Amino acid sequence: MNNIENIRNIRIADYNYDLPEHRIAKHPLALREQCRLLCWHNGKIVDRHFYDVPELLPQNAILIYNNTRVINARLRFKKTTGSTIEIFCLEPVAPRDYALVFQSTHSCTWQCLVGNSKRWKQGPLEQVLYIDGETITVTATRGEAHGNSWHITFEWDGNGITFATILEHIGEIPIPPYLNRRTESSDSTDYQTVYSHIDGSVAAPTAGLHFTDELLAECDRRGILRRELTLHVGAGTFQPVKSEEIGNHDMHYEWVEVPRDLIAELADTNRPVIAVGTTSVRTLESLYYMGQILCDDPNATDLTVRQWMPYTTPCVISANEALKAIVQHLDSNGLDSLVASTQLMIAPGFKYRIINGMITNFHQPQSTLLLLVAAFTDAHRWRDIYDHALACDYRFLSYGDACLLTHDHNDI
Numbered sequence: 001m002n003n004i005e006n007i008r009n010i011r012i013a014d015y016n017y018d019l020p021e022h023r024i025a026k027h028p029l030a031l032r033e034q035c036r037l038l039c040w041h042n043g044k045i046v047d048r049h050f051y052d053v054p055e056l057l058p059q060n061a062i063l064i065y066n067n068t069r070v071i072n073a074r075l076r077f078k079k080t081t082g083s084t085i086e087i088f089c090l091e092p093v094a095p096r097d098y099a100l101v102f103q104s105t106h107s108c109t110w111q112c113l114v115g116n117s118k119r120w121k122q123g124p125l126e127q128v129l130y131i132d133g134e135t136i137t138v139t140a141t142r143g144e145a146h147g148n149s150w151h152i153t154f155e156w157d158g159n160g161i162t163f164a165t166i167l168e169h170i171g172e173i174p175i176p177p178y179l180n181r182r183t184e185s186s187d188s189t190d191y192q193t194v195y196s197h198i199d200g201s202v203a204a205p206t207a208g209l210h211f212t213d214e215l216l217a218e219c220d221r222r223g224i225l226r227r228e229l230t231l232h233v234g235a236g237t238f239q240p241v242k243s244e245e246i247g248n249h250d251m252h253y254e255w256v257e258v259p260r261d262l263i264a265e266l267a268d269t270n271r272p273v274i275a276v277g278t279t280s281v282r283t284l285e286s287l288y289y290m291g292q293i294l295c296d297d298p299n300a301t302d303l304t305v306r307q308w309m310p311y312t313t314p315c316v317i318s319a320n321e322a323l324k325a326i327v328q329h330l331d332s333n334g335l336d337s338l339v340a341s342t343q344l345m346i347a348p349g350f351k352y353r354i355i356n357g358m359i360t361n362f363h364q365p366q367s368t369l370l371l372l373v374a375a376f377t378d379a380h381r382w383r384d385i386y387d388h389a390l391a392c393d394y395r396f397l398s399y400g401d402a403c404l405l406t407h408d409h410n411d412i
Contacts, residue, residue: 007247010247010347015374032209041406053404054222060223062265064274066277070233074087075087076172079120088174103163107154107156117150131165134161139154211276231342254282257337260327286342289305305342307343360405362396362397
């Protein structure tokens, strides 16, 4: 168990660096696999390109990526006064299940951020659209407030029109705010991974944007196993750390789903595990603590991983024992996947238990994602990586270049 106070007292200012505006990539490269790739292995840095990934991955690796798909979560309603109210869907409230909410045919409720909310005094907002020759009226009614967000109920007429179809017609892809531009039509493709197919995210797992079908096929030819999990990325991924010390920063909860067969495979394999993106990292590392909850109480129903659990709970079981406890739990309940939520904070002092490496992009200064990288590379070596990237003209953030970070298989 780590000293929790040492972790909570980490100063976010120690994870700052100067990121010039011109180094933030506004658009991806035309050929996404042509982006540059900084390879860091046990402290050594090598410059390559992303199309080299299949030959750079450890032999017999398991490559695990997040199959979530970004939804058109940003909706704009125009009032009769001319004011535009922007509604940003964060997560479903009723139905709470992602699959069910997108299949809803008359109404649903979401937790949302509201832009220009002061001009939305009362009453519903309304928008008329045309789908397959049919006129559809969509209304948005604001309910109770929850901090800086609201419950918004959407209602619409039309025969069998789903909410997924409504979003497709009136919503837009919510690109990151640090791009400082409006969404463009190209973002509908550029801001999705080639393997995305489970609707739910309001932000892309951007490390996977560099993969192409050809690169994935090359991984197959080299004997690298490819596996999927789901974490629906929330707007909290962009939430800056505003407190001086990370102990005063609240991590966001995110919904995850991991197939039973993948968990069983991880429990029985000695293959190196490479996670694509910080969302996959957080999901996989959360499994250990979910398994620990079940080892402590096999009848537990709440497997939520709280923010500071890794630093306050004695970790006395192995990763294999934790994973097998989850498999046993799923089998005894007749479930073919694990569905839970995680608030996991990964910061220097965290011990990685599942992964041996990760593919990720270059993250914002003073962000929790940078803390996650620092925890993997050791507290200060992250700066070597970022200094090198800045000196060698790498492109940063969601549409920028990538990193492959690995340790020797037996070091984790």
